[in-house]
Amino acid sequence: MRIIKDLAEITEPLRNAVVTVGNFDGVHLGHREIFRRVKSTAADSGGVSVVVTFIPHPLKVLAPEKSPRLINTYAEKETLIEACGLDYLVEIPFDRRFAAMPARDFVAEVLVGKLGMKTLIIGYDYAFGRNREGNVSLLTLLGDEFSFKVEELKPISNGSTVFSSTAIRKMIAAGDVKGVVPLLGRHFSVGGTVVHGHHRGKGLGFPTANLETEKELLPKDGVYAVKVKVDDVFYDGACNIGTNPTFRDEGLSVEVFLFDFEGDIYCKGVRAYFIDRVRDEKTFADVTALQQAIADDIQRCRDILSKAFVIEYDEYLKG
Template sequence: MIIYRQISDLPAGLPHPVVTIGNFDGVHLGHRQVLSRVREEAQRRGGVSVVITFVPHPLQVLSPGVPLKLITTPAEKAALIAASEIDYLLEIPFDAAFAATPARVFVEEVLVGRIGVELLVIGYDYAFGRGREGEPELLRLLGERHNFSVELLNPVSNGTIVYSSTAVRRMVEHGDVKGVVAILGRHYCMAGEVVHGFHRGRTLGYPTANLKTEKDLVPCAGVYAVKVRLGDELFDGACNVGTNPTFANAKLSMEVFLFDFDRDIYGETICVYFIDRVRGEKRFPGVDALRQAIAQDVEHCRELLESATLIDCHTAETC
């Protein structure tokens, strides 16, 4: 997949382009249906598939006072879109000036004038342009005028929950990292650098890797069974998310205890995949009680992970 970060960088006159537009935060199973449809139709036409998205997320510009915890970083999103075998990704810089662009102008200048779109595929609830005026009815009218088709895909659901980025965020924030796999299509993960912490884990007999990550969608406080990727290696472990109330810390931390592991990995990057939640955060009366609880947590995590299979973008059949 080729990535372009300016409209002007995208080659003009692409062969039989099939295009979709969206934020695609999380690239969940609903998104993947859109990407799959774009790819399949482009192949059928002997053309190319094009995904248009925006950086930063439009809500971060239009509603800066409303906190938005993104599921994926721009780099993760691009990697997931690439895994869906898309040909071109256009990441348009989004600012207040671009937000004021009428949908009609965007269609005529970018989709038609620059790309030469033949088919525009959009999700059931997506609209773009100034005031979200780029809705299906307007797009179909513009398609008739400029000789391109518009295909609106139905929502994807499991019969109870419609697959959406909002649903994924809600489940992760509530600690339902096991249940979210059915919507996300993979285990939720957080990557980051291993940094120094308080070094309490080693004194307790459970040395931990403290994760510094740029992602702000963090599962709620508690203990989780996790799998951890370090380079090409994969390890089982237990992860504590929280403020360590037994020690009255104020800052949220993520501490990972890797099973059967004894190496110095400070400064290295790891990716933590959340498999299941073991328990919520708890304050213990003292260090001995905490040490006993950690031993029980580790044993519980070992049992959960013994039969667990990691699902990431490279193992999920839907990628």
């Protein structure tokens, strides 16, 4: 997949481009169905498949106070879209100047003029452009004018729940990392670099790795059973997200205790896959009570993880 971050890189229109436009935060199963349709239509027409998205998320520019915490970092989104097998990912820099562009100009100048769009496929009730004027009605009229087809997909669901980035964010924020898998299509994960923390874990008998991450959206404070990928090897572990109220810490931390692991992972990149939630974060009366709680947490995590396997993006995209 070719990633285009500057429209100036495109010197001539693409071949019979089949395009979809959206934010695609989460690259969940609903997005995957859109991408499948784009790919199959491109294959049938002898064209290329193109995903157009915006960086940063438009609300971060237009209404920062309403901007959601994103499910994926931008780098994760690139990886997930590439895994879907698309030909092109066009990342349009979003600023107030671009936001003021009328939908008609965006279609005429960018989608048709630059990309050579012949078919536009959009999700249900999606709209773009100034004041969201680029809805399916306007796009159909523009399709007649500029000779491209428009296809609006029906709501995509698993039979009971419509796939939605908003719904997925709410579930993750509530700590429902197990329940979100059928919507997200994979286990929610947090990647980052192991950095030095307070070094209390070793003194408690449970040395932890403090994870520094660019992830905006984290599960609700608490303890989770996780599988952690280190150098392409998975280790079972327990993860605590929170402020360590027993020690009255300030600021949120993501700490992972790897079971049966020996080695130095400071400054190393790791990824934690959240399998299930174990409990809320609590304040304990003393260190002894905290140690016992951690021991209990570890046993619960071992029990959960003994029957679990990680669904990564490469696995949920197979077939």
